[in-house]
Amino acid sequence: MIGILHGYLLEGSGSNIWTRSIIQALCQQGETVHLICQENHPERYDFIAKAYQYRLNGTVELMLQQKVSYSGRCIIHKPQLGNTLPVYVWDHYEEFSSVIPMIELSTDEIEVYLQRNVRVVSEIVQKYGITVFHANHAVLMSVVAQRISHKYGIPYAIMPHGSAMEYAVKKDKRLFDYALSAFSDANKIFVIGPEIEQRVKIIFSDIPNIEDKMKELNIGVDTSLFKPIDRAKRKEHISHLNRILISLERGKSPELYTGLIQRLSDNVDHQSLQEMLNRSRDYDVKLPDEDVGQKLSSINWHRDKIILFVGRLIASKGLQSIIAALPQILVEAPETKLLVVGHGPLREVMEALIWALSKVQRKLVEKIVQWGKALEGSNLKPFITLQHYFNNLADENRLYDYYKNAERYMQPDKVIFTGYLTHRELRYLFPCCDIAIFPSIVAEAGPLVFLEALACGCFPQGTYFAGMGANIDSIAQHLPPQEAELMKLSEDERQTIMDITTKAPKALNIAAKNKPILREIAVEKYDWSNVSKKFADELTGVIK
Numbered sequence: 001m002i003g004i005l006h007g008y009l010l011e012g013s014g015s016n017i018w019t020r021s022i023i024q025a026l027c028q029q030g031e032t033v034h035l036i037c038q039e040n041h042p043e044r045y046d047f048i049a050k051a052y053q054y055r056l057n058g059t060v061e062l063m064l065q066q067k068v069s070y071s072g073r074c075i076i077h078k079p080q081l082g083n084t085l086p087v088y089v090w091d092h093y094e095e096f097s098s099v100i101p102m103i104e105l106s107t108d109e110i111e112v113y114l115q116r117n118v119r120v121v122s123e124i125v126q127k128y129g130i131t132v133f134h135a136n137h138a139v140l141m142s143v144v145a146q147r148i149s150h151k152y153g154i155p156y157a158i159m160p161h162g163s164a165m166e167y168a169v170k171k172d173k174r175l176f177d178y179a180l181s182a183f184s185d186a187n188k189i190f191v192i193g194p195e196i197e198q199r200v201k202i203i204f205s206d207i208p209n210i211e212d213k214m215k216e217l218n219i220g221v222d223t224s225l226f227k228p229i230d231r232a233k234r235k236e237h238i239s240h241l242n243r244i245l246i247s248l249e250r251g252k253s254p255e256l257y258t259g260l261i262q263r264l265s266d267n268v269d270h271q272s273l274q275e276m277l278n279r280s281r282d283y284d285v286k287l288p289d290e291d292v293g294q295k296l297s298s299i300n301w302h303r304d305k306i307i308l309f310v311g312r313l314i315a316s317k318g319l320q321s322i323i324a325a326l327p328q329i330l331v332e333a334p335e336t337k338l339l340v341v342g343h344g345p346l347r348e349v350m351e352a353l354i355w356a357l358s359k360v361q362r363k364l365v366e367k368i369v370q371w372g373k374a375l376e377g378s379n380l381k382p383f384i385t386l387q388h389y390f391n392n393l394a395d396e397n398r399l400y401d402y403y404k405n406a407e408r409y410m411q412p413d414k415v416i417f418t419g420y421l422t423h424r425e426l427r428y429l430f431p432c433c434d435i436a437i438f439p440s441i442v443a444e445a446g447p448l449v450f451l452e453a454l455a456c457g458c459f460p461q462g463t464y465f466a467g468m469g470a471n472i473d474s475i476a477q478h479l480p481p482q483e484a485e486l487m488k489l490s491e492d493e494r495q496t497i498m499d500i501t502t503k504a505p506k507a508l509n510i511a512a513k514n515k516p517i518l519r520e521i522a523v524e525k526y527d528w529s530n531v532s533k534k535f536a537d538e539l540t541g542v543i544k
Contacts, residue, residue, distance in 0.1 A: 002026070002539060003130040005121070005141035006037040007086075009093075010045060011422055013311065015136045015161045017448050021222060023047060025532030027072040034128055036077045036121055036141075038085070040095055049073035054120040055080045075128075079120040086113055086140060088167040089314065090377075092285055092343075102140065103172040110140065110174070117144045118151075125152050132156065132539050134190075135182075137164040139175050142182035149185065155542045157188040159217070160200055162444045162467070169203060180204055183213075187542040190217040190535075193470040195443065215538055219467075220528035221451040225427045228457035228515050234301035234432040241428040242293045251287030251343075251419045256280045260348060261355045266363040270371055277348040277375060285343040289419035298413060301432060305336045305508045308433035308458065310426065310449045311440075313344030315373050318439035318463070318496070321385045323350050323415070325500035327357065327402060330409035332505040337413070339433065343420045345376035351417070358410040360403050366390075385441065389497040430456040434511040437504065438462040439489050439496055447471075455522035457515030459507050463496065464488035474525060478517055483510055 010020040023033050027047040042051035042064045051064040054077065063078070085093055086102035086109075093099050102110065121144060124130060133156040135145040145156035168175045183189065183204050191197040191214050204210055229237055260280040268276070289295070299306070307329075311317045322338065330336055340350075349368065356364040368375065369390060372382035393399040421429065430436075436453035443466035450471050453460040460475075462468040464487075476484035486507045489499045 001034065001129055001131050002031060002536070003034045003036065003121075003124065003133045005117075005133060005135040005145055006035060007117075007137070007141050008038055010037065010039045011041075012091075013448065014163065015159075017423070018159075018161075018219060019136060020045065021220060021528045022532050022535060023074050024070075024222075025220075025528040026536060027068070027070040027074055028529065029532065029536070030071040031536060032072055033074045034077060034124060034130060035074055036079065036117070036124065038078060038081075038093070038095070039076060042076050045074075046070075047072075047074050048076055051076035051078065053078045053080060054123065056082065056116070060123075077120060077124050079117050081113060081116050084109060084113070086110065088137075088163040089312070091312075094286075102168050102175065107174060110178075114140060114143055114147070117141070118147050121148050122151065125154065130154060132543050134159065134535075134539060137161050138169050138179040138183070139164055140178065142186070143178045146182040146185050155187040157190055157539060157542060158183060158186045159190040159192075160196065161192075162196070162199075162442075165199060165203060166442060176203075180206065183207055183210070186213060188215055188538060189213045190215055190538070192217065192219050193467055195466045195470055199443070217535055217538070218526065218531060219448055219451065220531035221448065221455045221522055221526045222423075223455045223519075223523045223527045225423065226430055226452045226455035226522075228519050229431040231302065231512070237428045237432055238296050238299075238301060241425055242296060244425060244428075245288055245293050249284070249287050250290040250292075251285060252283045252417075253290045256283060257351060260351060264352055264355055264361070264364060266361045268364065268367070270367070270374075273352070273367070273371070274375065277352065280348045280351075281345070286420045288421055288425070289417065292418045295416045295418065299337055299416070300335075303335060305333055306433040306435075307336060307338045307504065307508075308341070308430070308436040308453070309338065309438070310341040310430075310436070310452075311438065311447070313340070313342050313346040313350070315346055315376060315378065315383065316440065316442045317344075317346075318385070318441050319346060319350060320353070320383050321389075321439040321441075321497050321500060322437050323353055323357075324386050324389055325497050325504065326414065327406040327409055328501040329504050330414065331405050333508055334409060336508065338415045339429070340415060340417045341419075341421050341426065341429065345378075347417060349375045350415075354410060354415050357403070357406040358412070360407045362403060384493045385439075385496045388494040392494075392498070426452070430458055433458045435459040435461060435504065435507045437489075437500065438468065439500060440468065441493065441496075444468060451522060451526050454518050454526070457518045459487070459511040459514055459518065461487050461489055461500075461503060461507060463491050465491040475518070475521055478521055479514065483514065486510070 006019045042048045053061045084098040085096040133145045135141040138160040142158045369386045374380045
């Protein structure tokens with residue numbers, strides 16, 4: 001009996017999607033899976049048969065019971081944790097008033113979180129007879145698995161994802177020590193490719209022969225959900241998407257955007273701009289925009305070339321690099337539109353930057369570049385890729401032409417922010433796009449959106465390093481060398497935007513003819529059904 005320890009939700013990105021997808025595939029194969037997580041809406045997932053909430057007073061409440069059409073089933077167990085949820089990067093969670101990066105928590109607060117999870121998992125072990133556990137992330141559920149293993153002798157595996165290692169383990173000695181101990185005792189460590197394997201070896205170099213515990217398990221994609229369509233069917237797909245959107249609650253209103261740009265000017269100071277951005281963020285970020293249907297309907301789906309970005313709207317994901325490159329892309333492909341899907345504090349900063357570029361408010365552009373991450377509420381660092389790019393333009397006497405192109409081409413309808421969309425909506429949007437760009441500036445274990453683009457035949461471009469680099473290499477051998485090169489964006493922050501400006505227009509031109517081979521690679525190498533079989537076999541193998 002498999003138990004999966006996942007401290008967060010089933011919607012969103014990264015490890016959330018990994019967990020949801022692997023469990024759904026396991027249920028299709030007839031497995032019964034017990035999932036410990038914080039999902040608030042189990043009714044949204046047709047593979048979940050039951051969901052329980054474990055209250056702080058010791059009582060257990062049945063949240064959901066429904067029939068499933070799978071040969072297996074998932075049972076959710078949700079520990080009540082109080083008001084505080086430890087995270088790696090701040091995000092909005094509807095149930096928690098105190099969502100705090102775990103490096104900012106006291107040791108006592110971390111221990112309370114661990115103890116509450118251990119208490120609930122102990123009850124589950126005693127009642128359901130779990131024989132093996134899998135824990136997502138280097139911390140903190142790995143520590144829960146370790147303590148349960150010490151108590152009951154149940155073996156466990158860990159899958160480290162990039163966010164926990166980069167934003168917690170590397171930054172806090174306490175969290176490193178927790179992870180080091182949990183990894184030392186783990187029976188198996190799943191890694192999403194050679195790059196993450198190397199990172200684990202370096203971070204946990206004190207663990208003797210750690211490589212003997214490691215097993216590569218690549219991420220996957222639901223190829224039955226994400227699949228290509230002909231350009232002629234794009235408008236029909238978007239009409240279907242709009243029918244789905246009608247029934248959903250909405251987030252950002254057009255008035256919030258208008259209120260921001262009406263107050264912008266070259267003369268704004270840092271504090272005033274920060275206040276403007278904050279006022280424009282007064283909405284539920286995990287909902288689609290109020291006018292997303294009108295925005296999508298305004299696109300000419302038969303003619304326009306579509307660039308897609310999907311991900312958290314934070315500087316580390318690199319959206320700012322696409323925005324800066326867009327004026328030059330539009331010179332070569334003026335019918336191009338950029339779709340931006342996701343939520344995060346960078347959104348309003350980018351809306352301000354787009355307006356400043358279109359109005360040739362050069363001082364404001366320079367201020368946004370220099371104030372950089374501080375404007376999204378992060379540390380006081382400039383947008384490095386933008387800084388290098390604008391310096392290069394100035395050195396080559398091309399800055400004047402750049403701003404003239406921005407003024408001419410960066411019209412309001414060229415960049416379309418949709419707000420937050422789930423897989424339920426994205427399955428209709430991805431196939432309507434020509435290329436997808438993921439210019440992350442931090443090493444990622446394996447971006448799932450890259451594979452979702454691949455499955456839809458949407459030509460993917462990404463920073464050529466870490467897990468994204470491994471994914472690109474797995475595709476490159478099936479394409480002509482000059483076309484494979486178009487997928488690769490330099491990790492050198494001095495070169496990234498220049499790569500986007502030169503490679504994105506070329507990728508738009510060759511995207512359509514490569515759809516069949518991209519789809520074939522996704523099905524053969526990355527379908528979740530194959531990944532989940534390997535996962536289950538490896539977990540079963542650690543049971544003594």
